[in-house]
Amino acid sequence: MKVGILGGGQLARMLALAGHPLGIECVVLDPAPDACAHVAASHIVGAYEDRPSLEQLVRVADVVTYEFENVPAPSVRLLEEHLPVYPPSEALALSRDRLTEKELFRDLGIPVVPFVAVDSLEALREAVDALGLPALVKTRCLGYDGKGQVLLRSREEIPDAWEALGGAPAILEGFAEFSREISIVALRSRAGEIAFYPVSENTHQGGILHYSCSTDSDPRQREAEDMAGSLLERLGYVGILALELFDTPRGLVANEMAPRVHNTGHWTIEGAGVSQFENHLRAVAGLPLGDTSRKGHSGMVNFIGVAPAQEAVLKIPHSHYHSYGKAPRPGRKIGHGTICAPSRESLLRGLEYLRELAPLVR
Amino acid sequence: MKVGILGGGQLARMLALAGHPLGIECVVLDPAPDACAHVAASHIVGAYEDRPSLEQLVRVADVVTYEFENVPAPSVRLLEEHLPVYPPSEALALSRDRLTEKELFRDLGIPVVPFVAVDSLEALREAVDALGLPALVKTRCLGYDGKGQVLLRSREEIPDAWEALGGAPAILEGFAEFSREISIVALRSRAGEIAFYPVSENTHQGGILHYSCSTDSDPRQREAEDMAGSLLERLGYVGILALELFDTPRGLVANEMAPRVHNTGHWTIEGAGVSQFENHLRAVAGLPLGDTSRKGHSGMVNFIGVAPAQEAVLKIPHSHYHSYGKAPRPGRKIGHGTICAPSRESLLRGLEYLRELAPLVR
Known part of the structure; x- marks a missing residue:
């Protein structure tokens, strides 16, 4: 195959x-x-x-x-x-555009922040009137890792923001008050079998994922599964789908989805029965899905801009090193490290060492 | 690197x-x-x-x-x-020849079956007189997977056996009464750090490994570690060393060693913190060794001669598939399957299915 x-x-x-x-x-x-x-x-x-x-x-x-x-x-x-x-082109088309993606979430009853489509400076002003400030203005397409978006704190910033985004079709999003960012990596086979990995908790810096953790059962696991599950069914999905969510006092709010294997699922290589990568291939190849349950307590730190020496990382108990074979460059993801530990305490200790070795270089 | x-x-x-x-x-x-x-x-x-x-x-x-x-x-x-x-050439030289290998074991106080070097038909007759029958006559070099050896049950078989081995320098081995075959995969880093995987229990068919299991703590773990450890130290070893042992009423008896990653350690890919393959590379590259502890209960079945369909294997709970990308041919190892289960019971059940799917085709 x-x-x-x-x-x-x-x-x-x-x-x-x-x-x-x-x-x-x-x-x-x-x-x-x-x-x-x-x-x-x-x-x-x-x-x-x-x-x-x-x-x-x-x-x-x-x-x-x-x-x-x-x-x-x-x-x-x-x-x-x-x-x-696979995944089906409809998932690709819908997720590529922040507007259609949010409309899909809304249609499925998945909570989202308030949003308004804007395609002119005038429309952006009106949208700010409607949603209030602070708010985020984002290009509808091609944004990633914090690129293609501007935080608006005052009306005076509106023209510069519009110019910074190059006048591309955009979306204004209200601001969600959230305690943490989580994600769920879900999957569906060609035969319609569905599975979910345990939720991970993610920490971004300037829009780039710095580290992810998946430890004890997350109180939002079931809620996240319901949301991801409705997306998988609606799209007749095949493969891995990642859904990024904000944990707010009123429940989870969907931020965005990615119709592919996802950075917040890298810990599954060592930390789950079968990794997101193998399971994605199993799904698209028409094979039975593998065990998504967590083994131990796992966390992953991205190597961004510069990679720590293998030796330093591998001295940390329960650590694993992942080089991508890419030349270092500021802001570039060139590898990651994973800790897969028998206890939450040893995970957190290991992650602390690992984050010290791998500061984010933008 | x-x-x-x-x-x-x-x-x-x-x-x-x-x-x-x-x-x-x-x-x-x-x-x-x-x-x-x-x-x-x-x-x-x-x-x-x-x-x-x-x-x-x-x-x-x-x-x-x-x-x-x-x-x-x-x-x-x-x-x-x-x-x-790495491993050092001395380990290669000693293990390539059954005679020097057994002498090394004996010198280190590692129990071995009685053995006599034979280099003529006459010497073979004398060796049989000394050791009794049944006994195994094996070529000193180039034997593997049951090749290059003949079981002698009566003196009449001596001339045919000698001819079957082509008159090559050989060794006659007494017969060990053993309850099971086990192996230990051990390793040593360039810095002299030593580690051991949990012992696995192995089942051969006609000299070829059919399946291996590593479940609960083995009562012979410590004894096997002492033997493998003395070999690692004596040889100034770097990398993975596998030691095959017979479990006899009077303790472990060494059969042979392999100065390389080993078929009875394939279960470590999913079943241990870090696999024998990664740890061998870590050792030879001068990196710190990784966690050799067992995760769950693991077993491996070789695909010999013919490989079962991925779909059939992956339907077994907790199963993993390993294709080697080799054309099928009778007697050829072309892949293996692993079960890495949360309990001994589910491992044994899974292995039973897997063995049914993967009979040994010679």
């Missing part, structure tokens, strides 16, 4: 590594000749819009998936004419 | 897969163009004696290891002139 992946970064790399034991070989399409998945996957070097490259992928792959949301829609359509593409 | 590996079979493949997260890339030297490690490693296609190939390996690797015992000694010497080679 050959699984094609659009994108050859670290998510594709970890998928490819998880594939070989299953007898699944991955083929990535990525324009970068040094795409870091190449060490464990075949690599078609080509643009995501390049027809000959897409046709080559069709010839070699049995099924196609992707590691990022911003896959060009015409490319997905071309692939879909020849092969199954 | 680049680790060179002599041999590009499934052991090298699993080493290479374990290397990427550590930032370690493997380069295998193997004469077979389709050596199955190539999916995750660079591959120098060349004979193990081929000087230009060995020189190429020297140029790209920082350290060299191997996946099988029968590496030609001159090749190891050539490599050692330029690079560290």
